[in-house]
Amino acid sequence: MEKDPSTLQPSGADGGASGSGEEKVPGLLRLFCGDAAMAEVLPLGEGALELGRGAAVLGEVQDPRMSRRHARVHFDGRRFWVTDLGSQNGTFVEGKQVPAGTPHEAQRVIRMGDSLFVPSADVGPLARQGVVVRDGFVRGHAMQRLLAEVARLAQVGSTLHIHGESGAGKEGVARAFHQSGPRSAGPFVAVNCAAIPQSLAERLLFGARRGAYSGADTDAQGYLQAADGGTLFLDEVVELDLSVQAKLLRVLETREVLSLGAAKPKAVDLHVCSASNKDLRARVAGGQLREDLYFRLGRPEVMLPPLRQRPEELPLLLQQEVRQVAPALGLHVSLVEECLLRPWPGNVRELRVEVRSAAQAALLVGEARVKAIHLSPSAGTAFGPAMSTPVAMETDKVRREAPSRAPPLESEERARIEEALRQQGGNVAAAARALGMHRTQLRRLLARHGITTAHDAERD
Ligand SMILES: Nc1ncnc2c1ncn2[C@@H]1O[C@H](COP(=O)(O)OP(=O)(O)OP(=O)(O)O)[C@@H](O)[C@H]1O
16 A cells, blocks of 8 residues: 555654755744743744734743834845834844844844844744753754654664764764664764874774783773674764774674784674764865775765754753853853854854853853853854855954953952952962862953963063
């Protein structure tokens, strides 16, 4: 009997729609209101939506800093336009206030009162799947769709390659591949190939028998044997030397590992997940990756989108991180807006580190909420002029203007830093400890505001 196509499950194992075939629903994502992170979908009904305090579409979570008739948002089929309706606290697009009464194009972030909205040409997938937080892992709809695909692939194959930028969460995806596959009860062994010295790579991966080299007093297991019955995750696999790649290929083909100094190979049964932030095909063309290994490891491939393409996850990530620093510390709308506007080339890893620093800076001045001014000006920005995407260019523009927006160091903060330094005899590390922050964060504050310590003065 032929299957009714309308009852076929989409690619997502969780039953979520893949997005294809569904009519696009333009709308807004409400990502922040008052002091709370959220991920709420507001479809643009007839192509337009009027927002304001008390608007039914905003439900019970209302923002007292929004005017009753605050702004109108409409979609012309290609672009979003925002018109401020004479609100008291103003409407801001990409961090800048727009004049009342004139439509203004909005591409990334709209602020009204203490609320943030992100326009999206299709809010359908988010409306269907929402944002899920499981074990501290924040999953927006793109991530959920990816994980569903990974779960499906784990059932049918033994390899997976994850392509994504550094810090975007590739290891989390690799763990999901492991947990969804038939070897989930076995070990998950993660190896960062860029971090292991290539002179040791062979020994570390394949193991060595006693006496294989001077100093080898006992048999040493390699990562491949350690992952037997489970999954080996090879992050930055293209960093392995070509000779090691050749040996790895043999293991994948024969399912046997020959340790250094061993006479006989040993059978291994494992899944192999690899990851890279580089295009593997270009690496094959450039001679850094063996073509035969690419065909073994490089497929199937999934793409993990960078954090800047998953804005629905960002406020929840911020909230989670700030609460880790101090459970009572809150988020200020300015911080969330600023973070949504920056490109975060180091993705979630960079965001977590920088937001922790910002939270510590806020604590230092006794603030109840972390604001944009507590964030380092360089946090989440591209290193040098290399990034040329429209998002990056727009953010560069925002950043160039940022110093003039940053208020001067509050005298209270300066007084606290100077007092801590005085009490610790000018010792920055000790002062940082006393202030409850990392010394690099304190050094950054000192440098930014030109405070010299007694130790600096002695060196001069
Ligand atoms: N969606 C997420 N929710 C919560 N934390 C996340 C998420 N994605 C990544 N992280 C955290 O961000 C950090 C970086 O993630 P991960 O190590 O998986 O990145 P990666 O893509 O493997 O980076 P690299 O290639 O540089 O190793 C980790 O601390 C991870 O727990």
